[in-house]
Amino acid sequence: MTAVSHLCRAGVTIRPMRRRHLRKVAALEARVYERPWPRRVFDLELRQPDTCSYAVALHARRVVGYAGVMVAADAAHVTTVVVHPDHRRRGIATALVAHVLEVATDRGAAAATLEVRASNTAAQRLYRRFGFAPVGVRAGYYEDTGEDALIMWLHDLQRDGVGARPAHARD
Numbered sequence: 001m002t003a004v005s006h007l008c009r010a011g012v013t014i015r016p017m018r019r020r021h022l023r024k025v026a027a028l029e030a031r032v033y034e035r036p037w038p039r040r041v042f043d044l045e046l047r048q049p050d051t052c053s054y055a056v057a058l059h060a061r062r063v064v065g066y067a068g069v070m071v072a073a074d075a076a077h078v079t080t081v082v083v084h085p086d087h088r089r090r091g092i093a094t095a096l097v098a099h100v101l102e103v104a105t106d107r108g109a110a111a112a113t114l115e116v117r118a119s120n121t122a123a124q125r126l127y128r129r130f131g132f133a134p135v136g137v138r139a140g141y142y143e144d145t146g147e148d149a150l151i152m153w154l155h156d157l158q159r160d161g162v163g164a165r166p167a168h169a170r171d
Contacts, residue, residue, distance in 0.1 A: 076104035
C-alpha cells in the first residue's frame with residue numbers, strides 16, 4: 001500500500017492522519033455533526049496504530065475530509081467518513097473509502113462493516129458501489145436524533161477487485 005494516493009481531479013491528496021491534523025479534523029467534525037467526536041477520541045485512536053488507521057484528505061494544506069478504519073482479527077469496521085460540505089461531489093469520499101479498504105485488506109481483513117444513517121442515501125449509494133450490502137438496522141443508533149443506522153457489510157474483501165475503487169467514482 002502506498003502512504004499517499006492522489007485524487008488529481010479534485011486537487012486533493014490522501015495522507016495518513018497525524019496528530020498535527022487533529023485541530024482541523026475536530027473543527028470539521030464540529031461543523032458536520034451536531035454531536036461531534038471530541039478531539040481526544042481521534043487522539044486515542046491514533047495511539048492504536050496496530051488496530052486503527054485514519055486518513056485525511058488535504059486540499060491546499062486544508063483538511064477537507066477524513067476517514068477511519070479499525071481492524072481486529074479478520075474484520076474491519078469503517079468508523080467514519082467525512083467530507084467538508086463545500087468539497088462534496090468531487091470524489092473525495094470515494095478516495096477515502098478506497099484508502100481505508102486498502103488498509104483493511106493489507107492488514108488481512110476478510111470483511112468490512114459500517115453503520116450509516118438510514119436517511120443518508122448518498123452515502124449508502126457510495127458504499128454499495130464498493131460492494132457493501134445492507135444486512136440489518138440498529139434502531140435509534142444516533143443519539144443526536146434517535147435515527148436508525150443501516151448496518152452494511154462487504155464480504156470477500158481479499159478477493160481481487162472487491163473493495164477496489166468503484167467504476168462510478170463520483171460522490
